[in-house]
Structures are given as structure tokens and as C-alpha cells.
Amino acid sequence: MTTHDAWEKIHSSRDWGAYPTEYVIRFVARNYYQTEREKIRILDFGCGQGAHTWYLAREGFDTYAFDISESAIEKMKLRLEKEKLFAHVQVMDGVRLGYPESFFDAVIDSACIYANKVEDIQKMHQNIFRVLKPGGKFLSFVFGKGTTGYGTGTLIEPDTYEYMTEGNLPRIGYAHFFEQKEILRMYTEVGFKSPTIDLWTYTDNGNCVEGYIVSGIK
Ligand SMILES: C[S@@+](CC[C@H](N)C(=O)[O-])C[C@H]1O[C@@H](n2cnc3c(N)ncnc32)[C@H](O)[C@@H]1O
Numbered sequence: 001m002t003t004h005d006a007w008e009k010i011h012s013s014r015d016w017g018a019y020p021t022e023y024v025i026r027f028v029a030r031n032y033y034q035t036e037r038e039k040i041r042i043l044d045f046g047c048g049q050g051a052h053t054w055y056l057a058r059e060g061f062d063t064y065a066f067d068i069s070e071s072a073i074e075k076m077k078l079r080l081e082k083e084k085l086f087a088h089v090q091v092m093d094g095v096r097l098g099y100p101e102s103f104f105d106a107v108i109d110s111a112c113i114y115a116n117k118v119e120d121i122q123k124m125h126q127n128i129f130r131v132l133k134p135g136g137k138f139l140s141f142v143f144g145k146g147t148t149g150y151g152t153g154t155l156i157e158p159d160t161y162e163y164m165t166e167g168n169l170p171r172i173g174y175a176h177f178f179e180q181k182e183i184l185r186m187y188t189e190v191g192f193k194s195p196t197i198d199l200w201t202y203t204d205n206g207n208c209v210e211g212y213i214v215s216g217i218k
Contacts, residue, residue, distance in 0.1 A: 006170070010173075012093035016072070016206075024139065031079065042061045045066070049079075050094045057080065073089055076089060094116075114143050115170075119155060140213075143209070147211075149166050149207075152166045168207045198212070200212070
């Protein structure tokens with residue numbers, strides 16, 4: 001199933017994540033709370049139903065967001081409207097990112113990029129590098145091979161699976177499971193300076209989640 005069809009199926013049939021995650025709040029607070037917020041342009045990359053878009057708009061940043069799923073974007077637009085918040089939102093595929101060069105102060109990927117095949121993942125990293133201003137920051141959350149579900153379902157390419165039979169990740173759509181050295185290689189190839197990787201492991205309903213919180217600077 002294509003990435004679009006898988007996620008459209010998910011977003012059209014259920015609600016997904018209304019509130020922001022701690023690692024995004026920490027990144028934004030550390031880097032941008034003490035600024036003139038309306039002048040800081042931040043992109044929520046693969047925003048889903050907009051938990052982080054909502055947070056960024058509410059905190060006063062110049063907020064942009066997109067997702068491949070029409071239903072996700074529709075749900076988010078309704079929520080923003082209802083709460084009288086504003087963000088520039090649209091349906092788009094992250095592989096074909098349509099923003100100008102050097103446009104954003106920061107790009108945040110909260111578990112979107114992992115849901116793609118490796119070739120597209122690296123295209124997305126290149127796109128993000130292009131749209132960031134020099135000195136701009138990228139934050140990404142991806143899953144490691146210690147996450148329950150890795151090794152189950154249909155193997156699409158090395159370390160990328162579909163129709164997983166275990167774990168908490170969606171069972172439809174692709175999931176690529178990373179290793180630290182792969183992340184470092186990808187970021188370095190694209191040109192990010194001093195990438196940092198923090199490990200966040202926890203269990204959820206008895207399933208393991210091995211998360212990498214990665215940040216890089218253009
Ligand atoms: C796990 S959800 C995370 C959503 C959101 N970032 C959050 O934190 O709530 C992954 C999202 O990535 C989107 N996505 C996956 N691949 C994409 C792509 N190539 N282009 C745009 N969006 C994509 C999906 O539609 C889905 O909404």
C-alpha cells in the first residue's frame with residue numbers, strides 16, 4: 001500500500017495525537033522561547049492531525065505544516081479554526097517539499113520520516129537541508145531496531161517493514177528502523193553539522209519503543 005493510502009486510511013478512521021510530545025516542547029523551549037517568536041518560522045514536517053502545529057501556533061511562532069493525508073489536514077484546519085489559531089497548512093508529500101530555499105529557522109519531524117523507504121528518507125533529509133536557513137535547526141524522532149515490531153511483517157528492503165504483526169506502530173504503511181551509525185551517515189552526507197542523537201527507550205503496554213531524538217544544524 002502506498003504511504004499516502006496507508007495514512008489516509010488511518011487519519012480518516014480515527015483521531016491521532018492532539019497534544020505535543022515532551023521532546024518537541026524541550027527543543028522549542030530551549031532554542032526559541034527567548035526570541036521574538038512571530039519572527040521564528042518553524043515547519044511541522046508530516047504534521048498528522050496537528051498536535052505540534054497547534055502547539056507552535058499557540059506559542060506564537062510563524063507556523064507552517066503539511067501532511068500527505070488530506071483527512072489529517074482537514075481535521076487540523078477545523079481544530080485551528082475552532083481555537084482561532086493560525087498556521088500555513090497544506091497537503092504535500094515530504095519527498096517533494098515545495099518551500100523556498102533557506103526559508104525556515106527550524107524543521108520538526110515528529111515520527112513522519114521513519115514511515116518511508118530509505119531512498120525517500122534521504123530525499124527528505126536533503127529537502128529539509130535545502131529549506132533551512134544557514135544555522136537553522138532540524139529535530140527528528142525515529143525508531144530503532146529495539147522497537148517491538150522490528151523483524152515482523154513484510155520485509156520491503158533492509159530494515160524497512162510493512163504489515164508488522166507486533167508492537168505499537170501502525171501495521172499498515174512502511175516503517176524503517178534505524179541504527180545510530182546509519183543516522184550519522186545520512187546526516188553527514190546531507191551536510192548537517194554536529195548531529196546529536198539522544199536515546200529514549202520505554203515500554204508501552206508491554207511493547208518496547210527505542211526512539212532516537214536526533215538534531216542537526218545547517
Ligand atoms: C506517526 S504520524 C505522526 C504525526 C505527527 N507528526 C505527530 O507527531 O502527531 C506520521 C505522519 O507522517 C505522515 N507522512 C508519512 N510519510 C509522509 C510523506 N512522505 N509526506 C508527508 N507526510 C507523510 C503521515 O500521514 C502521518 O500523519
